[in-house]
Amino acid sequence: MRVTVDFDRCEAHGLCTLTAPEVFSFDVRGSLRVVEEPGPEHRAAVEESVRMCPALAVQVTDDRTRSDAVVH
Amino acid sequence: MLSCTDPRPAPRHVVVVGASLAGLRTAEALRRAGFDGALTLVGREPHMPYNRPPLTKGALVAGPDLAVLALPRAVELDATWLLGVSAVDLDVVGRRVLLDTNERLAYDGLVIATGAEPRRLPSDVASALSHHIRTLEDASALHGALAKAPRRVLVIGAGFLGSEVASTAASLGHRVTLVEATPGPMSAALGPELSAYCARLHRSRGVDLHTSTTVRSLGSPEGASGAFLAVLAREDGLRHSHVVADVVVSALGATPSTTWLQASGLDAEAGVATDHTLTALDSAGNAISGVVAVGDVARTPQPLLGGARARIEHWTTAVEHSRRAAGTLLGQPASAEPTLPSFWTDQHGVQIRGIGLPGAGDTTTIVDGAMEDHHFVATRTRGGRLVGAVAANNAPALFRFRSELASVTSATQPTP
Numbered sequence A: 001m002r003v004t005v006d007f008d009r010c011e012a013h014g015l016c017t018l019t020a021p022e023v024f025s026f027d028v029r030g031s032l033r034v035v036e037e038p039g040p041e042h043r044a045a046v047e048e049s050v051r052m053c054p055a056l057a058v059q060v061t062d063d064r065t066r067s068d069a070v071v072h
Numbered sequence B: 001m002l003s004c005t006d007p008r009p010a011p012r013h014v015v016v017v018g019a020s021l022a023g024l025r026t027a028e029a030l031r032r033a034g035f036d037g038a039l040t041l042v043g044r045e046p047h048m049p050y051n052r053p054p055l056t057k058g059a060l061v062a063g064p065d066l067a068v069l070a071l072p073r074a075v076e077l078d079a080t081w082l083l084g085v086s087a088v089d090l091d092v093v094g095r096r097v098l099l100d101t102n103e104r105l106a107y108d109g110l111v112i113a114t115g116a117e118p119r120r121l122p123s124d125v126a127s128a129l130s131h132h133i134r135t136l137e138d139a140s141a142l143h144g145a146l147a148k149a150p151r152r153v154l155v156i157g158a159g160f161l162g163s164e165v166a167s168t169a170a171s172l173g174h175r176v177t178l179v180e181a182t183p184g185p186m187s188a189a190l191g192p193e194l195s196a197y198c199a200r201l202h203r204s205r206g207v208d209l210h211t212s213t214t215v216r217s218l219g220s221p222e223g224a225s226g227a228f229l230a231v232l233a234r235e236d237g238l239r240h241s242h243v244v245a246d247v248v249v250s251a252l253g254a255t256p257s258t259t260w261l262q263a264s265g266l267d268a269e270a271g272v273a274t275d276h277t278l279t280a281l282d283s284a285g286n287a288i289s290g291v292v293a294v295g296d297v298a299r300t301p302q303p304l305l306g307g308a309r310a311r312i313e314h315w316t317t318a319v320e321h322s323r324r325a326a327g328t329l330l331g332q333p334a335s336a337e338p339t340l341p342s343f344w345t346d347q348h349g350v351q352i353r354g355i356g357l358p359g360a361g362d363t364t365t366i367v368d369g370a371m372e373d374h375h376f377v378a379t380r381t382r383g384g385r386l387v388g389a390v391a392a393n394n395a396p397a398l399f400r401f402r403s404e405l406a407s408v409t410s411a412t413q414p415t416p
Helices: A015-019 A042-052 B021-032 B057-061 B124-129 B136-146 B160-171 B192-204 B315-329 B397-412
Strands: A002-005 A024-026 A032-034 A059-061 B013-017 B038-043 B080-083 B087-091 B096-099 B102-108 B110-112 B116-118 B152-156 B175-179 B206-210 B213-222 B225-235 B240-243 B247-250 B254-256 B279-281 B287-293 B298-301 B343-346 B349-357 B363-371 B377-384 B383-393
Touching: A002 B206, A015 A024, A015 B397, A024 B397, A042 A059, A042 B021, A042 B315, B021 B038, B021 B110, B021 B315, B057 B160, B080 B160, B080 B175, B102 B315, B102 B349, B110 B206, B110 B315, B136 B160, B136 B247, B152 B160, B152 B225, B152 B240, B160 B175, B160 B247, B160 B343, B175 B213, B175 B240, B192 B206, B192 B343, B192 B363, B192 B377, B287 B298, B287 B315, B349 B397, B377 B397, B383 B397
Parallel strands: B013 B038, B013 B110, B038 B080, B110 B287, B152 B175, B152 B247, B175 B206
Antiparallel strands: A002 A059, A024 A032, B087 B096, B096 B102, B116 B254, B213 B225, B225 B240, B279 B287, B343 B349, B349 B383, B363 B377, B377 B383
């Protein structure tokens, strides 16, 4: 399971930090931190975060192949 | 009764009436929970489900685009979609929904998700010519009106939608008058102090805000200018004033879409009454097994209100209902703690976020930051007990109130 947040869409509602606090959290500066490849035990909570995101910014993909880090 | 457990077999055909957020998410939740029977979604609008909150914000500036607004699908639904079709009657004994196509849809599970519709201005003329916002077409029409040169815009009603429209119109350079019957914008949802903050915000951005004021009359467009003439009356009756506007937007709140349920026997007077499983109740208060109500149309018991029923027109409430309602229909009542009500509004560049039911409080306390910095956190308590928290430009700070509010919602959940 791979979790991505579209930061162009993210409006910092923070609902993901409520539904899946082990995966999504705000740092001290209020920026969203995401565990991009959480363990399978977090699947239900992450999927709930996808549904609860008012900005429709959270996505889950099931790409089993480990992708290399993307450099922006 | 032979057994105290529900002997009803799993439904084979679930009909979802209402194809917006609440209906879509309930359909998805049914599939995720393993429902493999037939699924039919009936939607009054001709579109696949789309996201409404941007309609008063970004979509009003750029023009609504279905491709951008479409709600993403979490699961393959394998459903029959009847779009552009309305339900006109419900027979709960015969388990059938009558459609405006004269078709009768038999069901053994029913999801009532018809939402709410804008409350209209009383005057027919003004109602026909003024704007309101609920659908993509509404937003498209208002976008067109606001895309012209700077105009005089009158927004009637300073709830969430009216306040957002006023904010968006002001950001586009229009001259905006905002009229609100209560003492302040969103006062019922936020309480007086936070409402006063929002009032100051409007005024600081040039919005001419009139509180405790109603529109006494609204003249139809006259002459070549096509302008409206609105006569405003203060609650105290002492002062009258008038406003000339090129564009009028009515944002007087919404009423639940329950006309089709009038003869059904359900308690649908002010929204469909439900128990805590979201099962619909008839007018004698009996639960109607196999019928659930979700989203804006549902009047559900509120733990933060001591169990009293209320409609909560929040986006997140619709999503939270969907999971609970699907569980109820499938005989798998939700055991998870109910999600806290949560809402947001963006006005004049300030992100306002709230959890719980701040409107139910009697006391406001600023616990972090300062209103004049547009960066603060406020709690709302009732009799010393926390009922809600609101943050301006500081959503992350709401996190710490979650457990205290959640303990209220779970502690007062009735046992089944």
